[in-house]
């Protein structure tokens with residue numbers, strides 16, 4: 001849905017008002033704590049003792065973001081490994097993008113060039129005894145191999161999402177963490193986003209009423225010639241360095257250098273739009289629904305743009321991708337009373353397009369009393385359903401929170417309410433929004449230094465292997481639903497790390 005600037009501002013003020021109400025004591029504490037906001041929200045402290053000595057494997061698009069956002073007070077980067085020389089250079093120099101400034105700008109030339117070692121072979125990095133933990137930001141197909149090898153070499157692991165290419169691989173990563181006693185974190189950063197945490201706080205308070213639908217999307221437009229960031233030309237420097245290394249590349253599932261560079265568009269190395277993009281929105285949706293496990297999913301996916309031959313630009317005609325370029329999936333989730341009555345279902349619909357991006361990525365949570373809209377991990381808006389008596393509500397009114405009779409807090413509308421002090425405080429928490437990467441790395445280091453290997457509710461990693469596996473199960477099962485054109489009911493044993501059952505080997509799914 002598109003909003004005018006005024007409606008947007010109202011929606012943001014409403015959100016801050018509600019967060020100010022739901023978290024008024026908390027926000028006072030946050031102001032007094034004098035620690036980083038993320039630390040306060042997610043229950044960790046500034047690191048005491050030595051910083052954690054970390055190596056990064058993979059410094060491509062996402063690795064560069066993580067290097068740029070890493071918290072130097074918690075983490076000492078001692079090495080970076082990447083098989084592409086251009087991306088090793090990018091780790092140092094960035095690429096001119098604010099999100100990816102590079103280590104020289106972030107840490108200064110002396111530290112970046114003399115204290116950090118750069119390797120083309122990750123095995124040299126893993127062999128270093130002084131490295132305690134690794135951050136892995138490599139293509140999906142390699143997560144499983146690299147994470148397990150790293151844990152066996154005695155390193156804690158923070159691996160980028162999607163956790164792995166199969167659920168079976170996710171389970172063996174969790175087992176390796178258990179066997180080695182190492183921490184395994186997965187980079188679904190919304191678990192460390194103050195914006196999402198605040199959004200969930202107002203959902204938990206019941207301000208949206210009964211939630212029956214979440215509409216989520218990630219729409220991009222790659223249809224303009226040469227504009228597809230998932231389909232790049234191979235840089236001659238990478239080609240020269242890797243052209244004779246096909247045996248090494250094949251070990252990781254890449255046929256050649258082009259396959260390594262454009263790993264996302266091939267079935268053997270990527271997981272398609274659901275793994276790359278949809279997993280974020282399904283993660284967010286399941287956070288909003290209280291992290292319940294889904295009941296079933298179905299969907300349609302097609303190569304509806306790139307697969308249509310004979311029409312369009314030369315690069316479209318020459319495109320070699322295997323993955324779908326448009327997906328539309330539906331997930332059924334249990335509502336709070338589902339156990340007693342199976343009509344209590346909330347439905348998440350998700351689409352990812354490659355030919356239209358009018359709507360930015362995000363989620364719209366629709367309840368019987370209000371709607372929450374989160375856009376691009378950067379802003380959240382709150383609107384009230386119009387009251388049947390007065391008509392008050394919709395997208396034109398400022399809201400405040402009042403105590404309803406016996407049903408707890410409710411939204412009330414007002415034409416000209418000035419923001420309350422707590423709304424202003426809540427606004428300040430999301431003014432300079434962090435997407436959660438820094439907090440995710442801070443908490444990872446906090447758990448390492450303080451030896452915390454506990455479930456999230458006891459202060460452990462918020463996105464550990466088991467949590468991340470549930471996200472992988474949703475994304476990968478929806479791929480199977482689209483491929484086999486069926487509605488697939490999720491089985492509890494798939495979510496059990498100790499049980500070998502997995503959707504990709506389930507006869508009822510793939511048989």
Ligand SMILES: NC(=O)c1ccc[n+]([C@@H]2O[C@H](COP(=O)([O-])OP(=O)(O)OC[C@H]3O[C@@H](n4cnc5c(N)ncnc54)[C@H](O)[C@@H]3O)[C@@H](O)[C@H]2O)c1
Nearest residue numbers: 058060061062063082083084087122137138140160161162
């Ligand atoms: N959390 C997020 O929001 C987010 C956003 C983008 C990407 N990601 C994830 O990050 C991961 C990486 O994505 P990307 O966009 O950076 O891809 P990319 O292709 O830009 O970078 C991957 C890098 O890994 C390197 N690499 C591959 N195999 C290697 C090996 N064996 N040893 C050393 N280096 C190796 C490649 O050379 C490349 O530089 C993916 O899993 C992706 O899903 C997460």
